[in-house]
Amino acid sequence: MSHLSTPHFHTAPLNEQQAAEICEWVYEPPYDIYGWMSWDQMQELEIEFGDPELRQQQYLAVLDAKEELAGFAQLFPLQQTIRLGIGMRPDLCGNGYGTEFTLAVVRTAIQRNPEAEIDLEVLTWNQRAIRTYQKAGFHITDTYTRRTPDDMKPFYCMVYNKQTS
Template sequence: MINPSVAFHVAPMETSHAEEICNWDYTAPYNIYGWMPWEQMQALGIEFGDPQLRNEQYVSILNGQGTLCGFAQLFPMEGVVRLGIGMHPDLCGQGLGKIFVDTIVQAALIRYPEHEIDLEVMTWNQRAIRTYQKCGFTITDTYERLTPTGNKPFYCMVYDK
């Protein structure tokens, strides 16, 4: 049973959050969403391992007790902000996705009020696709992208304000 008082909020991504996210262990097939070790991300200066990029594009999603529940990347492009979304593996499949994604969408709307909001999702990830559709996203395109395991099909989904 989902507690209707469950709420998430967005906060700047702290270094400790970034390090913790690198330790999350997703079960297959979702393990493709895992990150390399924190020390490696820092050494390479990629994604939230780069302090400037982490500050400019990444946010932590916390619950009411201040516990890290996930993260989002708000990647600005020309007229579009692309969302990258990650929920703590222990919370996935618990019915919290809509509240979680709605929180991220609201943060994107505040930060980029004039931008379209979109995201990419692997076509096999029906759990995420259903959540995104409940939040107002629509599939607008299908294409292949390079992943750590080769080219895979993706949907682009656009938020309907």
């Protein structure tokens, strides 16, 4: 994949093989908090995309133009809102692909529910992600603290501005 041009991303259902692959991804600190437990544990506990029904309802594979797995997304329904969870393959992070990657997920969320607000949560220290989401049309609407596996941490809620699309 050339670093000179941005790959085109699209979404598809997340299959079991892709889900298992995601569990093997290793991120560099401080982004290592975004890693998953092993695929065997995810299936055994039936959590997140380890639960076949939840995987089918909420999770997507994000694929590049060559149909290779570039990341995943969760579209979590909350009343009149779809909350996005987004994860890019570690070797693609920091290469300027995030805006197009995020917009591929946003397009799918809009197709699923054109009336819903689209938002996401991001840790306040993750300036790389915040800049990416801002370029994709999100803006910070709220700041709050919530529990993470480590401790209570500060988050921003960012909402997508559909007028920019």
